[in-house]
Amino acid sequence: MMCADCEMEMNHHADKLNLVAALDDAEHIDPDLGGVLEEAHTCPGCGKTEFQIAT
Numbered sequence: 725m726m727c728a729d730c731e732m733e734m735n736h737h738a739d740k741l742n743l744v745a746a747l748d749d750a751e752h753i754d755p756d757l758g759g760v761l762e763e764a765h766t767c768p769g770c771g772k773t774e775f776q777i778a779t
């Protein structure tokens with residue numbers, strides 16, 4: 725994904741299990757994990773972090 729601020733390619737550096745998001749985003753729940761898996765992306769330019777639901 726691209727940074728919204730500086731349009732650089734963001735680095736995917738971590739996955740995060742979001743148990744709170746699963747409460748109102750049932751269709752994305754991973755049944756094995758019991759939550760929604762999100763990918764954390766960080767911009768090398770400005771350091772901004774964005775989360776995206778893992779596909």
Ligand SMILES: [Zn+2]
Pocket residue numbers: 727728729730731732767768769770771772
């Ligand atoms: Zn940026």
